[in-house]
Amino acid sequence: MERGETMIDNPFYGPAMQGDFRLFDLGNLILTCGETLRGAKLAYRTLGTLNADKSNAVLVTTWFSGTGKVMQDVYVGPDHALNPDRYFIIIVDQLGSGVSSSPHNTPAPQAMAKFPKLSISDDVAAQHRLLTEVFGIHELALVVGGSMGGQQVYEWAVTYPNMVARAAVIAATAKISFHQQVFIETLIEAITSDPAWAGGWYTAGTDLRAGMDRMARIVATAGWSAEFYQTERWRSVIGMSSLDDFINGVMKAYFEPMDPHALLTQMHKWQRADVSRHAGGDLAAALARITARTMILPISHDMFFPPGECEADCRLIPGAQLRVIGSPEGHMGLNGFAPEYMEQVNRYLTELLSD
Amino acid sequence: MERGETMIDNPFYGPAMQGDFRLFDLGNLILTCGETLRGAKLAYRTLGTLNADKSNAVLVTTWFSGTGKVMQDVYVGPDHALNPDRYFIIIVDQLGSGVSSSPHNTPAPQAMAKFPKLSISDDVAAQHRLLTEVFGIHELALVVGGSMGGQQVYEWAVTYPNMVARAAVIAATAKISFHQQVFIETLIEAITSDPAWAGGWYTAGTDLRAGMDRMARIVATAGWSAEFYQTERWRSVIGMSSLDDFINGVMKAYFEPMDPHALLTQMHKWQRADVSRHAGGDLAAALARITARTMILPISHDMFFPPGECEADCRLIPGAQLRVIGSPEGHMGLNGFAPEYMEQVNRYLTELLSD
Numbered sequence: 001m002e003r004g005e006t007m008i009d010n011p012f013y014g015p016a017m018q019g020d021f022r023l024f025d026l027g028n029l030i031l032t033c034g035e036t037l038r039g040a041k042l043a044y045r046t047l048g049t050l051n052a053d054k055s056n057a058v059l060v061t062t063w064f065s066g067t068g069k070v071m072q073d074v075y076v077g078p079d080h081a082l083n084p085d086r087y088f089i090i091i092v093d094q095l096g097s098g099v100s101s102s103p104h105n106t107p108a109p110q111a112m113a114k115f116p117k118l119s120i121s122d123d124v125a126a127q128h129r130l131l132t133e134v135f136g137i138h139e140l141a142l143v144v145g146g147s148m149g150g151q152q153v154y155e156w157a158v159t160y161p162n163m164v165a166r167a168a169v170i171a172a173t174a175k176i177s178f179h180q181q182v183f184i185e186t187l188i189e190a191i192t193s194d195p196a197w198a199g200g201w202y203t204a205g206t207d208l209r210a211g212m213d214r215m216a217r218i219v220a221t222a223g224w225s226a227e228f229y230q231t232e233r234w235r236s237v238i239g240m241s242s243l244d245d246f247i248n249g250v251m252k253a254y255f256e257p258m259d260p261h262a263l264l265t266q267m268h269k270w271q272r273a274d275v276s277r278h279a280g281g282d283l284a285a286a287l288a289r290i291t292a293r294t295m296i297l298p299i300s301h302d303m304f305f306p307p308g309e310c311e312a313d314c315r316l317i318p319g320a321q322l323r324v325i326g327s328p329e330g331h332m333g334l335n336g337f338a339p340e341y342m343e344q345v346n347r348y349l350t351e352l353l354s355d
Numbered sequence: 356m357e358r359g360e361t362m363i364d365n366p367f368y369g370p371a372m373q374g375d376f377r378l379f380d381l382g383n384l385i386l387t388c389g390e391t392l393r394g395a396k397l398a399y400r401t402l403g404t405l406n407a408d409k410s411n412a413v414l415v416t417t418w419f420s421g422t423g424k425v426m427q428d429v430y431v432g433p434d435h436a437l438n439p440d441r442y443f444i445i446i447v448d449q450l451g452s453g454v455s456s457s458p459h460n461t462p463a464p465q466a467m468a469k470f471p472k473l474s475i476s477d478d479v480a481a482q483h484r485l486l487t488e489v490f491g492i493h494e495l496a497l498v499v500g501g502s503m504g505g506q507q508v509y510e511w512a513v514t515y516p517n518m519v520a521r522a523a524v525i526a527a528t529a530k531i532s533f534h535q536q537v538f539i540e541t542l543i544e545a546i547t548s549d550p551a552w553a554g555g556w557y558t559a560g561t562d563l564r565a566g567m568d569r570m571a572r573i574v575a576t577a578g579w580s581a582e583f584y585q586t587e588r589w590r591s592v593i594g595m596s597s598l599d600d601f602i603n604g605v606m607k608a609y610f611e612p613m614d615p616h617a618l619l620t621q622m623h624k625w626q627r628a629d630v631s632r633h634a635g636g637d638l639a640a641a642l643a644r645i646t647a648r649t650m651i652l653p654i655s656h657d658m659f660f661p662p663g664e665c666e667a668d669c670r671l672i673p674g675a676q677l678r679v680i681g682s683p684e685g686h687m688g689l690n691g692f693a694p695e696y697m698e699q700v701n702r703y704l705t706e707l708l709s710d
Contacts, residue, residue: 178584178598183576186541189569193548214544218573221538226661229533243533303658306581 006111010205012257013098013105018069021045021099024130035116039107042126043068043093043100047076048084050135057137058082059127060091061145061152063334064266065258068093071149074336081349087141092130094123094148096265103261104205113200118265120148120273124155128163139163142353143292146170146334147304148266151273154313157290158275166352167292170325170345171299171334174313175274175283180304183222184271190215191260205259212260216251225301225330233328237337287316294320295352297345301330323348361466365560367612368453368460373424376400376454379485390471394462397481398423398448398455402431403439405490412492413437414482415446416500416507418689419621420613423448426504429691436704442496447485449478449503451620458616459560468555473620475503475628479510483518494518497708498647501525501689502659503621506628512645513630521707522647525680525700526654526689529668530629530638535659538577539626545570546615560614567615571606580656580685588683592692642671649675650707652700656685678703 011017026040045068050057060071060082068091076082076089093100095118103115110116131137143156143164150172157167158174194211196202205212228234234246255263279285294317298310307324314322325344327333336342366372381395400423405412415426415437423446431437431444448455450473458470465471486492498511498519505527512522513529549566551557560567583589589601610618634640649672653665662679669677680699682688691697 177581178587178589179576179579179581181598182572182584182602186569186573186576189572190545193565193569195550210548214541214548217537217544218541221534221541222576224534226532226534226658226664229537230664232533234533243536247537303581309581309585 006108006201007106008104008204008259010098010104010257010259013067013102013259017257018067018099019045019072021068021093024134026126026129029122029126031116032119032121033117037101037106037116038110040095040101040126042095042130043097044130045072045091047072047089047091048087050088050137054135054137055139055141056087057131057135057140058087058089058142058144059131059140059156060089061123061127061143061149062092062094062097063145063147063149064270065255065263066149067097067099070335074342075345080342081346081353082144090131090135092127094152094266094269095126096262096269098259098262102259103200103265104259112261115261115265118269120151120155120269121159123152123269124159127152127156128160139165142166142168142349144168144170144349145172147172147331148270148273151270154275155273157292157294158278158286161289161291164292166355167290167294168297168349168352169294169310170297171302171305171310171331173305173309174287175276176271177305177309181271183304184267186218187215188264188267190218191264197260200261202260206256208260209256212255212258213252215263216255217247219255220247220251222303223330223332225303225328227301227328228330231328237329284316287313288318290317290320293352293355295348296320296322297348298322298324299329299331299333300324300326301328301333304331361463361556362461363459363559363614365453365459365612365614368422368457368614372612373422373454374400374427376423376448379489381481381484384477384481386471387474387476388472392456392461392471393465395450395456395481397450397485398452399485400427400446402427402444402446403442405443405492409490409492410494410496411442412486412490412495413442413444413497413499414486414495414511415444416478416482416498416504417447417449417452418500418502418504419625420610420618421504422452422454425690429697430700435697436701436708437499445486445490447482449507449621449624450481451617451624453614453617457614458555458620459614467616470616470620473624475506475510475624476514478507478624479514482507482511483515494520497521497523497704499523499525499704500527502527502686503625503628506625509630510628512647512649513633513641516644516646519647521710522645522649523652523704523707524649524665525652526657526660526665526686528660528664529642530631531626532660532664536626538659539622541573542570543619543622545573546619552615555616557615561611563615564611567610567613568607570618571610572602574610575602575606577658578685578687580658580683582656582683583685586683592684639671642668643673645672645675648707648710650703651675651677652703653677653679654684654686654688655679655681656683656688659686
């Protein structure tokens with residue numbers, strides 16, 4: 001991509017850090033908000049081989065702050081349910097991930113603060129084009145993702161029921177909760193209250209270290225469970241020597257190389273994800289459209305998407321099965337820090353895939 | 356009190372808003388941190404009559420951001436367990452409450468940013484002097500408080516076991532959790548990151564509206580439970596017309612008249628409350644010192660002090676009883692918005708008082 005004066009070259013989102021990915025040129029992507037994102041790019045990577053009848057395709061989506069690299073490293077491999085020896089696995093970075101089109105890598109006049117507002121449906125529209133135009137895939141054996149990735153799975157299952165044979169939603173709900181709406185706003189405010197934010201026209205993401213650090217600590221308060229803290233799993237599971245060491249060395253360090261605008265673009269989508277708008281606000285009617293064999297996988301100690309809320313969605317989906325992943329980490333368990341977490345995910349996804 | 360140039364006259368903490376209270380002049384209060392708070396004042400109010408053998412005294416403590424007025428209005432009355440017709444009820448504002456000695460009402464050289472750091476043990480030392488010096492009380496029929504008020508109850512029961520016949524801890528733990536340490540830090544950062552904070556030398560609390568508003572929203576994310584939000588109790592119980600109406604009209608409005616330094620002084624204590632330091636860090640040994648008939652009253656949906664953590668404390672207190680207060684509000688249920696909350700508190704406190 002060419003970079004204009006207002007763009008920021010952030011090496012964190014380049015191949016040195018993100019590994020081997022490709023960019024699909026979407027051209028002009030007309031967004032749900034009505035604006036057109038010009039020269040839109042969707043980052044993706046594939047593992048395994050598409051079989052002759054194109055029946056072994058698995059789509060993997062990304063969560064807030066995550067990239068395709070994380071999904072590849074944590075969820076895909078010969079020892080996992082998402083085994084490239086059996087499946088053709090397409091991992092797609094969400095729009096605004098920092099690797100796909102994002103404010104900092106989009107040229108004027110849509111750079112930085114002028115980047116349009118996105119929604120989860122824009123992701124699914126872009127992913128649909130990738131699958132059909134690049135690979136000629138018209139049915140997915142499975143769509144799977146966690147957190148914002150799970151919001152994309154819901155959007156897929158409701159928007160393209162005929163294309164989704166199986167859906168696995170990890171740690172997400174079909175409609176953003178009121179609690180999450182408030183929580184995400186605290187993250188937005190932590191970043192944009194930094195004077196270096198400068199109305200979105202900062203020249204380096206690291207200028208906003210103070211705001212990003214505050215945001216990281218707020219994420220820490222709900223991303224990990226109270227039990228995770230009280231049983232000092234930041235020591236036993238994560239390997240940090242003190243609480244400060246954990247906040248500084250894990251939470252702040254994790255977000256530090258990322259672009260603030262990219263995170264805010266994702267937060268905007270995260271805060272508004274809601275498949276009920278496909279049925280005029282009727283969530284039950286929207287979820288009743290799902291024909292995929294669906295598995296809902298909340299995380300036991302999740303404070304973002306509590307198991308009870310995920311279970312309520314599950315009851316509205318024809319034939320959907322609930323499998324609660326036991327993980328004292330809470331929402332952040334998604335990153336697969338504890339071996340027990342991935343063991344459960346693999347077991348449940350294998351069950352779904354062999355169904 | 357005389358006010359120097361650096362002091363702030365905040366009418367919220369005066370009699371027009373706080374009702375009828377008195378100030379006990381503590382003189383020079385030597386603090387746990389080693390510094391002396393000069394001309395220290397403790398705000399209190401009493402209801403009812405102390406009987407001849409001084410056996411009917413009940414001490415009521417205050418929580419973060421709360422004052423004696425709130426405790427009087429919500430917890431005390433002829434229809435409550437804390438009935439002034441039977442008990443002599445002393446409600447004490449904690450140090451730093453804004454009414455008792457606080458940064459904004461203390462003269463130089465200890466005003467504002469130079470106000471010393473306090474601890475919960477300073478509160479209990481000051482309250483002990485009030486009870487013994489002003490009223491000649493040497494045994495309390497009950498010490499009761501919620502949240503930071505409960506932290507003071509623990510401090511009382513461990514420090515002065517012979518003076519506390521009964522102790523009731525509502526929604527608090529004996530030792531601050533790691534999770535709360537992180538959470539409280541996000542509140543501190545929300546306020547002190549406001550440029551108007553000016554290193555603690557602002558000239559009006561309302562100059563920090565932006566930081567105070569951010570703090571209010573973060574409190575909202577954990578002060579109320581996920582279920583409170585999802586079942587729209589901000590509508591049915593609190594009576595607000597939308598989520599924004601609730602955040603603006605309840606959370607921001609609640610904190611707006613308060614002094615930022617007062618809240619930060621309280622946060623410093625809240626973040627460090629820990630009776631285990633009385634026994635060299637051994638919580639079990641510290642709690643084993645309690646001789647009061649003790650009742651531990653967590654709130655079912657509390658995200659500040661989860662019932663499981665309160666129950667763990669309860670098991671370490673000789674003969675202590677656990678009563679979980681069912682309240683979907685979560686921690687903020689303390690304010691008695693739902694009638695069911697006060698009904699349960701009254702029932703359990705009556706049970707304890709008749710024991």
